[in-house]
Amino acid sequence: MKMLLHFNPQIIKKPLIAEVVLETGVLVNINKATIDTAGGKLIINVPDKDAKKVIKSFKSRGVDVVTLEKPIIMIDEECVHCGACISVCPTNVFKYEADGSVSVDYKECIQCGACITACPHNALKLSE
Ligand code: SF4
Numbered sequence: 001m002k003m004l005l006h007f008n009p010q011i012i013k014k015p016l017i018a019e020v021v022l023e024t025g026v027l028v029n030i031n032k033a034t035i036d037t038a039g040g041k042l043i044i045n046v047p048d049k050d051a052k053k054v055i056k057s058f059k060s061r062g063v064d065v066v067t068l069e070k071p072i073i074m075i076d077e078e079c080v081h082c083g084a085c086i087s088v089c090p091t092n093v094f095k096y097e098a099d100g101s102v103s104v105d106y107k108e109c110i111q112c113g114a115c116i117t118a119c120p121h122n123a124l125k126l127s128e
Pocket residue numbers: 074078079080081082083084085086102118119120121122123124
């Protein structure tokens with residue numbers, strides 16, 4: 001299961017990933033990490049069966065956890081291939097193909113919602 005972790009600046013210097021791995025015994029796969037003055041943001045992947053204890057362990061350390069179970073959906077009939085989603089997506093889910101159409105790499109989606117706001121044709125939504 002993919003998860004989005006938010007670390008506030010107060011806890012960013014702590015070895016929290018290592019602590020969670022030691023406490024839970026679950027190997028955490030880090031997909032993406034960004035750090036700035038607002039704190040840290042990590043996308044991690046753990047086996048579904050271990051998700052609950054990993055979430056509990058991170059939350060007990062003050063980490064905000066959002067599970068990423070619901071991928072984005074593109075409604076093909078509504079897409080006009082304008083490319084607005086390409087420019088806002090932080091994980092490069094969208095790209096132009098040689099024929100000018102916009103394609104989607106669903107597994108990279110972190111469900112930030114930026115493309116939903118940017119799309120002028122309501123062609124994107126989160127699945128329920
Ligand atoms: S922003 Fe919307 S209409 Fe434009 S390419 Fe992306 S999904 Fe299609």
